[in-house]
Amino acid sequence: MRTQVGIIGAGPAGLLLSHLLHLRGISSVVLEKRSRAYVERRVRAGVLEQGTVDTLVEAGVGERMLREGLPHHGIELRYGGAGHRIAFEKLVPGRAITVYGQQEVVKDLIAARLAAGGDVRFEVEDVALHGLDPGAGTGPYLTFGGERLDCDVIAGCDGFHGVSRPAIPDGVLSVYERDYPFAWLGILAKVAPSSEELIYTRTERGFALHSMRSPTISRFYLQVPADTSIDDWPDERIWAELKARLESVPGFDLTTGEITEKGVTPMRAFVAEPMQYGRLYLAGDAAHIVPPTGAKGLNLAVADVRVLTEALAAYFADGSTALLDGYSDACLKRVWRAQHFSWWMTTLLHTFEEDDPYGRRLQLSYLDYVTSSEAAATTLAENYVGLPFDTEL
Ligand code: FAD
């Protein structure tokens, strides 16, 4: 079997890449370890940057997102007994975010690929990469479940725990990483949001985030210790803690209800450089992870895939490799901007055990600055809604 681009992973990165390549007349096969039902149900991110929304619309897969997604023109920072709005419409006119679940993006992309006759294979076992070494006698190829797929190029879109990055020989990659001493406990609840906009809350008990998915479904996150087991968090305890953290301004009442999903996500930052080796190109979480406070993970995956699509289109048009050779450099500037923003938002809003009273004062001072200075608020706003793709970072 042969295709132009062998794609490992049917997350947002792999599926969008396959779709964008199809629009350019380039063939691909997507190999996914999990079932279709599993990837369509996996609850993860929910905030789409302006550029992500524009990309999906331009690619013809934004119709349901435009209908069902919730455009937001601001967020609230809540701390010290008061809420402060960061107003996107004033600070970054014309740019906003859309709240739309990652699994809905995944569903839309799978539907589009299958409608176009795309080759997306689920429950594929034992994917392995071969012929990556630029000096190897063969071109690259993938093996899985007794089959062989020859390709011109392999795209490793298989997330942080995938097989693509580990297939690169030792000594090639430089890894930069940071583990945080806390995790996020996330829930989905069948309850109307208690606020029109997202609330990022800093309290002495830790961080909490009120997000949503629809007028009847809310999403919440709580900062918890890194080794937290979900079994220690019965529903009543989760609601009590959310109330204790979010009901920190007078008159705010959190509506509680049935919890339909819950999980604990570790917080880590990770970058592997370069994001390529031979004819293997890594995109999305396969190459980099950010702590979720800045809502950047999914959006970065989309940005990588845009760059890779342009580079592959040039390569398949006339054999030119300049854009492919520069793929990693072209992506990493945005990746590092997102790393910094995510670290900054995390540091601003979480409680750190090692924080002394001096550290806490610094945190509150910075929050006061961000919520009172238009220059500082604009820094937050322009990063949160996402810098334009053509920004010279
Ligand atoms: P993924 O979505 O991870 O997709 C990779 C795909 O590859 C998966 O479908 C996987 O099953 C498949 N795969 C893995 N190994 C193999 C293999 N060997 N063979 C074949 N297929 C394979 N970001 C936010 O902004 N906000 C959040 O709240 C948030 N929550 C998150 C919660 C969790 C538990 C995780 C893991 C991530 C979260 N993120 C969040 C990050 C965001 O969801 C990711 O950045 C985004 O999913 C990246 O997309 P991707 O396509 O690169 O990787």
Ligand code: DHB
């Ligand atoms: C959501 C996730 C995030 O990481 C974030 O910063 C904001 C919202 C969400 O899942 O809705």
